[in-house]
Amino acid sequence: MGFYLHSDGIDVVLQIIQGAFSDICQLITLPEQSIEGRTCHALKIGTGGGTRTGVLFTGGAHARELVNPDLLVNWAYNVCTAYTNGTGLHFGPKFFDANTIRVIVEGLDVFVFPLINPDGREYVLNSDDMWRKNRNPNPGLPCPGVDINRNYDFLWSSIIGQTSNNSCSLEFHGTSTFSEPETRNVRSLLDTFPNIECMIDLHSFSELILFPWGDDESQTTDPSMNFQNPAFDGLRGVKGDTVYKEYIDAADQSHFVKVANRMRDAIAAVRGHRYTVEPAVGVYPASGIANDYGYSRHPTDGSKRKVFAYTLETAREFQPLEPEALQVIKEVSAGLVEFCNQCLCPVDILSSGIGRVARLDRMRAFRDRVMLAQPSGRRYVNLLETHTVEIIRLIAADANLRKAAIGVLQKLADVVVPARGASRTIPAGLLKATGELFKTAGRKASPKLKKTLATLQNELKFFKGQTAEGGLKKANARSK
Amino acid sequence: MNRFFVKILAADAVALRRLQKFDFDLFRPTARVTKDKRATIEGLLTMDQIEKLVLDGYQVLVEEEVSKRAHGRRQILTLEEWRAERKI
Numbered sequence: 001m002g003f004y005l006h007s008d009g010i011d012v013v014l015q016i017i018q019g020a021f022s023d024i025c026q027l028i029t030l031p032e033q034s035i036e037g038r039t040c041h042a043l044k045i046g047t048g049g050g051t052r053t054g055v056l057f058t059g060g061a062h063a064r065e066l067v068n069p070d071l072l073v074n075w076a077y078n079v080c081t082a083y084t085n086g087t088g089l090h091f092g093p094k095f096f097d098a099n100t101i102r103v104i105v106e107g108l109d110v111f112v113f114p115l116i117n118p119d120g121r122e123y124v125l126n127s128d129d130m131w132r133k134n135r136n137p138n139p140g141l142p143c144p145g146v147d148i149n150r151n152y153d154f155l156w157s158s159i160i161g162q163t164s165n166n167s168c169s170l171e172f173h174g175t176s177t178f179s180e181p182e183t184r185n186v187r188s189l190l191d192t193f194p195n196i197e198c199m200i201d202l203h204s205f206s207e208l209i210l211f212p213w214g215d216d217e218s219q220t221t222d223p224s225m226n227f228q229n230p231a232f233d234g235l236r237g238v239k240g241d242t243v244y245k246e247y248i249d250a251a252d253q254s255h256f257v258k259v260a261n262r263m264r265d266a267i268a269a270v271r272g273h274r275y276t277v278e279p280a281v282g283v284y285p286a287s288g289i290a291n292d293y294g295y296s297r298h299p300t301d302g303s304k305r306k307v308f309a310y311t312l313e314t315a316r317e318f319q320p321l322e323p324e325a326l327q328v329i330k331e332v333s334a335g336l337v338e339f340c341n342q343c344l345c346p347v348d349i350l351s352s353g354i355g356r357v358a359r360l361d362r363m364r365a366f367r368d369r370v371m372l373a374q375p376s377g378r379r380y381v382n383l384l385e386t387h388t389v390e391i392i393r394l395i396a397a398d399a400n401l402r403k404a405a406i407g408v409l410q411k412l413a414d415v416v417v418p419a420r421g422a423s424r425t426i427p428a429g430l431l432k433a434t435g436e437l438f439k440t441a442g443r444k445a446s447p448k449l450k451k452t453l454a455t456l457q458n459e460l461k462f463f464k465g466q467t468a469e470g471g472l473k474k475a476n477a478r479s480k
Numbered sequence: 481m482n483r484f485f486v487k488i489l490a491a492d493a494v495a496l497r498r499l500q501k502f503d504f505d506l507f508r509p510t511a512r513v514t515k516d517k518r519a520t521i522e523g524l525l526t527m528d529q530i531e532k533l534v535l536d537g538y539q540v541l542v543e544e545e546v547s548k549r550a551h552g553r554r555q556i557l558t559l560e561e562w563r564a565e566r567k568i
Contacts, residue, residue, distance in 0.1 A: 002557040009559045020568055066552045077566065129550030130483070130505070130524055162500060162508050169503050206509035239497065283493055283511035283519065284500070313509045319551040 003322040004066050005073070006125060007038060007118035013073045014041050014114070021080040023047075024105055031188050032181035034119045035136050040185055042113035043076055044193075047106045051360050052348045054109040054196035055340055058186055058290070061148040063120025063131045065204035066319045071329045072114035072202065075336055079105065091334040094269040103392050104340045107349045111189060111196065116182045117148055130318070132170050134182055143168035146180050149203070150286065152187075152293035153177040155227055160215050160237030161285035173288050186290065190297065190307065198343035199309040200336070201290040207275045208313040209264055209335075211256035212248060212295040214280030215287050219245035220253060227296060237285040251372045252295075256308060258385075259342040263312075266338035270331035280311055306368065308343075346384070346391045350406050362417040370468070376475035383456065387449045394441055401444075404437050416468050424467040431460050481526045483546040489539040490519045499538075504529055 005013065018027040024047055030040040046052065057075075059068035082089045083105040088097040104110070115121060119135035133145030143166075150156075150163045150173035157177075164171045178184050190196055212218070216236050219225065225232060226247040235244040260277040268274045280291055294309025312335070315328045347363065371377030384391065395402045411430045418424050435457050442453040463471030488506070490496040496519035499506060506523040513519045525533070530540050 002561065003555040004552050005557050005559070005562060009557070009562065012559055013562060016563070016568060064552075070557075125552055125556065129552060130546060132505075161497075162506070164503060166503065170505050203509070206507070208509055210509075240493065282509065283496060283513060283521070284508045286508065317549055319549065319555075321551050322555060 003070065003325050004125070004319070005070055007115060007121045010060075010069045010073055010115045010121075011039070011041055011118070013077070014043050014112075017073070017077050017080060018043060021045075021084060024080060024083060025076075028111070028189075030113070030185040032184050034117070034181055035134060036119040036122075038118040040113070040115070040118060042111055042189060044109055044111050045076060045080060045105060046109040052107060052109050052195060053198065053343050053345050054111060054193050055343050056111045056113065056189060056193075056196045056199040057202065057336065058113045058116055058199070059202040060115035060117050060121060061182065061201065061290070062203060063117055063124045063133065064129065064318045065202075066121070066124065067204060067315055067325050067328055068202040069115040069121065070325070071314070071332055072112050074329055075333045076110075076112045076114075078333065079110075079337070089333075089337065091330040091337075092270045094266060094334045096334075096337050099393055099396070100337070100341065100389065103344060103349075103389070103396060104337070106396075107344050107392060108340055109193065109195060110340060111193060113186065113189060116186060120145075133172065134180055136174075136180060138167045138172075138175075141167035141175075143172070145172065146174040147171045148180060148182045149201070149290055150174070150288040151178065151180050151183045152288050152290055154289065154292040154296050155215050155236065155287040158215070158233070158236060158287050160287035161239075163287045171286070177288070190294065194305055197305050197307055198339065199291070199294045199307050200312050200339060201294075201309070202312050202314060202332075204313060205315045205317050206313040207273055207316060208282075208311075209260040209275050209277045210280035210282070210291065210311040210313065211260060211277075212280060212292050212309065213246040214282075214289045214292050214311075215246055215285050217245045217281055218248045218253065218279055220248060220250040223247050226299070228300065237287070239281060239283065239285055249372075251378055252306070252308070256310075259308065259339065260310065262342055263335040263339050267331045267335040270334050271327055273331055275312075275335075305364075310339075341389050344388050344392055346388060346395060346405075347409065349392055349395060350402070350409050363413060366416045366468070371472065374472055374476055376462075376472045380456070380475075383452050387445075387452060390446060390449050391441075394444055398444065401437075401441060404433070404440065408434050408437050426463050426466060426468065426471065428464070431463060435460055481528070483524050483526050484530070485543045485546065485549055486523055486525050486530060487541040487543060488521050488523060488533060489541070490521075491537075492517055493519045495519065495538075496521055499533075502529070502532065504533075 018025040026044040028042040059072045082101045117134050123131045133147050136146050137144045264275045291309040291311045294307040297304045298306040314332050438453040438457040442450045462474040493513050506521050510522040
């Protein structure tokens, strides 16, 4: 028996999955057909609407990297099956229990766009085994094909490193940003579903987990040295120099690494292959790549959500034979489930209790702009993120705890995002309710979470009679 | 023209990055700097291209002819097979 599905097979499988699990899946028709007229679909997995965090998985941008589209449709099928049957998912020795799968399906919107470049895949399966680009005939140019992963709107015109404006090159970046229907379809998903905050673009090969930036080395100290600043045009993309390094927020960088390490550990737990976590620049810089575009959307336009966008380089070859391909699918699938875990947000899960979407967005903005800007806030966010999965499980399993958490969150929203003219001072009642919530949750928590909750409970004293900002400042002394 | 999977060894990362001028089929994610500061990258090259690199001072280790790792076309899974495997 074979292993790799044709392009139309990948597309039909998405429709089969949607039909079989119609209560949790929605088929999304992408706005653009491929150059050869193929209609592209993505699958949205999730139990409802609302303000939940979105996760986007894309694959098949580079035609010859065959395993990833098959991997993604199998992942989608397995997650839907496990959710529907109320079972967990085994990937070799790595196991995710039924609760974990339930929380992912009920707490996230997972978008799976397994095959960005269907024309290229067909060309590989019928004509040229090692074709990389799409099948744009490039009228007026000497050679066909555009490298999809050089066509995104991130320093596109800079032609950095392994990127080319020669149509005969394997890294031809196209005739303009988003000149290709394939990249426009990815952009459309990000625009249409602004709740997407987590993204992985799957490629092969090398067993790497890559995060921004890919155009140059990163630095966290000079925000003015960034991809939008024209003063640095022409200076980017020289690895090892001191002239230019791309700015990344230190908290974001730390988040990228933390999540990537968790994914790496989940992958390694399957059969011991330890993927390397590093910035996408690696040894060779490049421009116009998907993960840089995804992450740059927020700094380019503050009204857009921040997208923590990764590139995953799966496997050790482009087209592994079946026994190896199955192992790759198992280990990477474990990594993708863990990635979803890391994208869960307890506030999202409780969001039905706190009112309008705009308010939730303003609370997110408070987290990003106020809390993450100072040591105590970063510590609180980090402490909670460390225990996200357990917190969500506790909330999901106990209706009283959930009700209490919603109550606290509601009151907290009133303070952090107050109505016009309302006081921003934290009322004593909120501190008391929060303390009681921590105490109740602590009784049912693991020793580690119990310790965290006890720490947080003890530090509520910093917020007595204060605004949230004032309390964080007082708590900074403790953080030092 | 036949192509071969190769591993290219350069004196250092700078020499490796100089390979960009050739515009060959090099697999960017495989680029690595070794402990002894040498640098390597994998790629898919014709014999003519390999010769050019060798003349330019690079070491090229020829691993396999392209068809040895081109498994896609020989491993097609039909939709019926996919459904049958999952009883769906």
